[in-house]
Amino acid sequence: MTFTFRETTQRSAAPVTVDHDKCIADKGCTVCVDVCPLDLLAIDPDTGKAYMKFDECWYCMPCAKDCPTGAVRVEIPYLLR
Amino acid sequence: MSTADTRIHEYDLVVVGGGTAGPMAAIKAKERNPALRVLLLDKAHVKRSGAISMGMDGLNNAVIPGHATPEQYTKEITIANDGIVNQATVYAYAKHSFATIEQLDRWGVRFERDETGDYAVKKVHHMGAYVLPMPEGHDVKKVLYRQLKRARVAITNRIVATRLLQGDDGAIAGVMGFDCRTAEFHVIRAKAVVLACGAAGRLGLPASGYLMGTYENPTNAGDGYAMAYHAGAELANLECFQINPLIKDYNGPACAYVTGPLGGFTANSRGQRFIECDYWSGQMMWEFWQELQGGNGPVFLKLDHLAEETIQTIETILHSNERPSRGEFHAGRGTDYRRDMVEMHISEIGFCSGHSASGVWVNERAETSVPGLYAAGDMAAVPHNYMLGAFTYGWFAGDNAADYIAGRTFAAVDGAQVERERARVLAPLLREQGLAPAQVEYKLRRFVNDYLQPPKVTRKMDIALDRFDGIRDDLEQLHATSPHELMRAAEVSVIRDCAEMAARASLFRTESRWGLYHYRVDHPQRNDADWFCHAHLKKDDAGRMSSFKRAVEPYIVPIDSQERTAYDRLRVAATPQPALA
Numbered sequence: 001m002t003f004t005f006r007e008t009t010q011r012s013a014a015p016v017t018v019d020h021d022k023c024i025a026d027k028g029c030t031v032c033v034d035v036c037p038l039d040l041l042a043i044d045p046d047t048g049k050a051y052m053k054f055d056e057c058w059y060c061m062p063c064a065k066d067c068p069t070g071a072v073r074v075e076i077p078y079l080l081r
Numbered sequence: 082m083s084t085a086d087t088r089i090h091e092y093d094l095v096v097v098g099g100g101t102a103g104p105m106a107a108i109k110a111k112e113r114n115p116a117l118r119v120l121l122l123d124k125a126h127v128k129r130s131g132a133i134s135m136g137m138d139g140l141n142n143a144v145i146p147g148h149a150t151p152e153q154y155t156k157e158i159t160i161a162n163d164g165i166v167n168q169a170t171v172y173a174y175a176k177h178s179f180a181t182i183e184q185l186d187r188w189g190v191r192f193e194r195d196e197t198g199d200y201a202v203k204k205v206h207h208m209g210a211y212v213l214p215m216p217e218g219h220d221v222k223k224v225l226y227r228q229l230k231r232a233r234v235a236i237t238n239r240i241v242a243t244r245l246l247q248g249d250d251g252a253i254a255g256v257m258g259f260d261c262r263t264a265e266f267h268v269i270r271a272k273a274v275v276l277a278c279g280a281a282g283r284l285g286l287p288a289s290g291y292l293m294g295t296y297e298n299p300t301n302a303g304d305g306y307a308m309a310y311h312a313g314a315e316l317a318n319l320e321c322f323q324i325n326p327l328i329k330d331y332n333g334p335a336c337a338y339v340t341g342p343l344g345g346f347t348a349n350s351r352g353q354r355f356i357e358c359d360y361w362s363g364q365m366m367w368e369f370w371q372e373l374q375g376g377n378g379p380v381f382l383k384l385d386h387l388a389e390e391t392i393q394t395i396e397t398i399l400h401s402n403e404r405p406s407r408g409e410f411h412a413g414r415g416t417d418y419r420r421d422m423v424e425m426h427i428s429e430i431g432f433c434s435g436h437s438a439s440g441v442w443v444n445e446r447a448e449t450s451v452p453g454l455y456a457a458g459d460m461a462a463v464p465h466n467y468m469l470g471a472f473t474y475g476w477f478a479g480d481n482a483a484d485y486i487a488g489r490t491f492a493a494v495d496g497a498q499v500e501r502e503r504a505r506v507l508a509p510l511l512r513e514q515g516l517a518p519a520q521v522e523y524k525l526r527r528f529v530n531d532y533l534q535p536p537k538v539t540r541k542m543d544i545a546l547d548r549f550d551g552i553r554d555d556l557e558q559l560h561a562t563s564p565h566e567l568m569r570a571a572e573v574s575v576i577r578d579c580a581e582m583a584a585r586a587s588l589f590r591t592e593s594r595w596g597l598y599h600y601r602v603d604h605p606q607r608n609d610a611d612w613f614c615h616a617h618l619k620k621d622d623a624g625r626m627s628s629f630k631r632a633v634e635p636y637i638v639p640i641d642s643q644e645r646t647a648y649d650r651l652r653v654a655a656t657p658q659p660a661l662a
Contacts, residue, residue: 034238035128037125037130037131038125038300039239039262054565059410061405062128062134074406074409076331076409076413077293079289079290079291080410081413
């Protein structure tokens, strides 16, 4: 028998989104990445912009409140909306 | 993925947790002895970590001269916690409460004042007045951060502490952990450690089924409870769970403390008041639960009778402090305080001495039962201690740890202890395949709901212990695909430890007490003859989780028999209903 163990992933719509026109992560800003208590945000190497890498959001808002350009939007996660 | 080498650091004092109590402990230790090398370690980022990440809308337990006395407050908390308190700890807090407020005030935290310049204290508790609003409390963390920098406290972010390091004599020798971005393993040698890791807020699964939809900041997974337990510290009255009345689904506080003084109140589905006092206690939650069981639910926060300007004030406070996304939540569901009552629900269970009484045992000096280990804040067992109690016990911990350190040298590091922990913590990253941490966490926390959420049933809690044993085996198969997921894997292990503690502590106390917090169906009555005592839990010499009784310390502030039952009379007396025509 050759059953093969497999891991799969579950999709989800990230509740935190970033306005690429306003985000200045490509100029070196990492404020939203720094302040997220759950460490969910990162800088996308392809675009140079911040994005939500892990969907474990507590909808707490430091990322949006502390962003110097107002580029971050936090929506209530779909399951709670 | 390969792992980098272990990094070794040395500090006189390490404070684990940079939320509320932690920063205060670090600052006060430096003030006590500026020569000390003090490290504040955080799994998140100190700027925005912990329960007050987005600030706080008020003090829930301010003991301010002219409004309340330490004796009166100690009495209130003793009664609210059904008599099971070490009054020395509550009294020590109460006597220092005003000094802490003045310190925060000098640092720039703004409190509400009346037209004469006096603090505008409100009555929310059943007996005395202790609530002081902070309408601009959203910047508390900024104030703390400035003071940390000024005090020259060293700060390290994104390190997940996993176990305490102990010397041959059992005294604390440091802390171990890993970087959640690189998985680098760190050993920080220290002469003393303050644990200020917050509540065990990821114990039960929210009714929404969303893992991170918790009342507490989900970073507060119970790390401090697990670390203290494995170091042999005693934990107190864990069966006195935290269960809160929250906004349904959003799972944030409905904030009766904020709205109550402005005329809002908790109501049943007919819009009627059913409890005299909205202050959170086991007895209040009991009445809340009774209302749901009796078919009068859901329970709501009622504001729709208030004047427009009052509602605007409430919106300004609630939508900018503590959990500011609640405005968006209400907007999404079309809930308007002017027109609609806010649907509430009973939260999942947790441990938190900030709100109830479940914590790592400490005395009035913030010392745990392990030499060199201090605890403060939500995780330290000083009942109903809230944010101001966290600051105050952080202060005590900083002062006393600084004194303890004087003249001490570093304990020798036991290499085997370090290697064992490193192997345990990093294992999920080294496995090529296995169970997903989020899936194991979901199942574990669902079992917590199924078997431990009150009403507590003996047979169900026995089954829970079997299930938690099963999860222990699953931990050996966890697979983390990144350092970030390794953090979640470490947290699953912490949550499992807390779940087992919750079950064993609840099974041990064979009576009912603290209203809904410890309502045992098989032992439905309060039994003062056998159980007017603390119930402690610790890891015994054989490595087993064991429970035992500790006598309640003699009261400093006597309670007369009339007052003793004040919190048992929270229900609004029934009014005769008009007869149907």
